[in-house]
Amino acid sequence: MSTTSHRVPTALPGFTVSTATAADWRQVTDWAHREGWNPGLRDAECFLATDPGGFFVGSLGDRPVAAVSLVNHNDRYAVWGHYLVDPEFRNHGYGRATCRVARKHAGDRILASDAMPDQVENYTRSGLVRAHDTVHYVGTPRRAGTGGTVPFEPGWLDRVVDYDRRSFPGGRPEFLRHWLTAPGHTTVLRIVDGALAGYGVLRPARGRHRIGPLIADSAADAEAVFAALVAPLDTGAEVSLFAPGGQGGFAAGLGLVEEFRVVRMYTADPGTAADRVYAIGSLELG
Numbered sequence: 185m186s187t188t189s190h191r192v193p194t195a196l197p198g199f200t201v202s203t204a205t206a207a208d209w210r211q212v213t214d215w216a217h218r219e220g221w222n223p224g225l226r227d228a229e230c231f232l233a234t235d236p237g238g239f240f241v242g243s244l245g246d247r248p249v250a251a252v253s254l255v256n257h258n259d260r261y262a263v264w265g266h267y268l269v270d271p272e273f274r275n276h277g278y279g280r281a282t283c284r285v286a287r288k289h290a291g292d293r294i295l296a297s298d299a300m301p302d303q304v305e306n307y308t309r310s311g312l313v314r315a316h317d318t319v320h321y322v323g324t325p326r327r328a329g330t331g332g333t334v335p336f337e338p339g340w341l342d343r344v345v346d347y348d349r350r351s352f353p354g355g356r357p358e359f360l361r362h363w364l365t366a367p368g369h370t371t372v373l374r375i376v377d378g379a380l381a382g383y384g385v386l387r388p389a390r391g392r393h394r395i396g397p398l399i400a401d402s403a404a405d406a407e408a409v410f411a412a413l414v415a416p417l418d419t420g421a422e423v424s425l426f427a428p429g430g431q432g433g434f435a436a437g438l439g440l441v442e443e444f445r446v447v448r449m450y451t452a453d454p455g456t457a458a459d460r461v462y463a464i465g466s467l468e469l470g
Contacts, residue, residue, distance in 0.1 A: 242282035258354035265468030312449035317429035326439035336371035353454035392422035398463035
């Protein structure tokens with residue numbers, strides 16, 4: 185049962201929307217697992233800490249039946265995610281009603297979202313424009329050398345935040361502060377001539393391990409980071425990552441294969457290029 189205190193009524197009888205509690209989001213994470221999304225073991229805690237007001241549940245009476253997140257990373261950029269409806273309650277408008285309430289949270293920020301290919305037309309009607317495909321790659325990784333990489337240390341946080349900002353609109357310091365050091369997360373830096381040339385994060389999940397973000401100056405730098413992330417894994421362990429479509433050669437060269445793809449869409453051009461992004465952090469928070 186949801187324990188949120190303030191519920192926004194909607195036009196649907198008995199259906200209200202409220203900001204999610206941690207308990208609410210544990211249920212949403214279970215829904216995501218049932219959908220095959222393979223959430224990371226610490227995703228919920230890191231996500232909620234990034235923008236506690238950006239997570240919403242829609243309830244029919246006291247029963248949560250729908251969810252969505254709209255996370256404000258900074259004062260100019262927000263990301264839609266976690267659009268879920270309990271299968272028993274689909275096709276009644278509960279998801280759309282939850283989104284309408286959540287939309288106010290982002291104000292006039294640029295919005296990003298990831299659409300399944302068959303939903304692009306619907307997202308277009310909501311004011312989003314197609315930018316590029318994002319491909320989910322999975323498999324047992326090819327092992328390679330890990331030279332020029334070091335484990336992340338807290339003293340590098342500000343430099344990682346500044347480096348990441350070149351590829352993420354407006355930056356995401358709060359997200360990275362939690363994500364880089366969450367229990368079970370492995371963060372690796374690529375250092376070239378004393379300067380940061382890439383970084384990546386590997387995290388455990390209920391299924392295969394997940395990699396993201398992975399951002400680097402070049403494919404060679406990205407490969408070194410990837411190799412360092414997977415080196416400690418057991419032989420035969422599988423990993424997955426979401427890569428912008430232009431990085432398909434990178435992922436395939438590491439022994440991974442495409443499983444499915446989504447379409448990244450924006451309400452306006454965010455002003456950053458995807459050519460340094462070899463894996464996004466997550467579909468849910470970008």
